[in-house]
Amino acid sequence: MPHHRILTAAALVALCSAASAQTRTPASALDFGNDTSAWANDGECDDPRFAGPGASSLNVIVDLMKDATDCQTLYEAGEIWLIAEAPAPVKAPPPAGNAVQAPAGVVFGDDSGGWPGDGECDDRRFFGPGMARSVDTANIGKDATDCGAQFARGQVQLWDPNVARAATQCTAINFGDDSGQWSNDGECDDWRFEGPGTSSIMLMDDIMNDATDCRAACNAGRVFLRDY
Incomplete structure (x- = not known):
């Protein structure tokens, strides 16, 4: 995912040294997935599980486990790390223009979507009661x-x-039935889930209405609970 990232050599060394000082999961123990992302093999890691100077500035859920070569190469080089193992609070680069940024460093982007200003959050990177249907x-x-x-x-x-992923126990989930309009299409349409195995559009009306697709995706490790 192309973007401009300015980082001095000294800063890079400091970041990588800090990361190496932490307990890091060995690369051999990680499943980096495949290279099916639109941004695979661009020299940046687009998998949202990772952060660091080698990560893209805007990593989205749909690229989860879909940029294997970039992410594995950068992980082994110490230029990215698992967010859960970050050596220090990792802040995304400041957004361009008048984009809104959260105090925690979450880049919200802009208001160019189809439903801005309606009081509901339509960005599926988020979850919670304030989300749109x-x-x-x-x-x-x-x-x-x-x-x-x-x-x-x-x-x-x-x-x-x-x-x-850690909170999702597929065997304990009631997946419902296949009464949804988009059942058995190979994608999970149940709003309760998120991940690379989900549909690009998720509706609350499809909760528990796509059992076969969602169960298969969950068992394959391609969808996880949205609310955990």
Whole structure:
């Protein structure tokens, strides 16, 4: 995912040294996935599980485990690390123009999406009671004011695939039935889930209505609980 990142050599050495001082999961123990992302093999890691000077400035859920070569190479070089193992608070580069940024360093983006200013967060990187009833990957980073306001109120949080993976026990989930319009299409349409195995558009109306697809994706480690 192309972007401009300015980092001095001294800063890079400091960051990498700090990372190496932490307990890091060996690369051999990580599943980096495949290279099916639109931004694979561009020299930056686009998998949202990682952070660091080698990571893209805007990593989205749809690229989870889909930039294997870049991420593995950068991980082994010490230029990225798992967010859960970050050596220090990792802040994303400041957004361009008048984009909104959360105090915690979450880049909200802008208000160029289809539903800005309606009081609901339409950016599916987030989860919580402040979310809209339908979310679309096309609105990622495009509902800044609404999502920023809901974030400030504690009504949405940034979805963390690592935490979600740990919290998801497929055998304990009631997947429902296949009564949804989009059941058995190979994608999970149940709003309760997020990850690379989900549809690009998720509706609350499809909760528990796509059992076969969602169960298969969960068992394959391609979807995890949205709320955890």
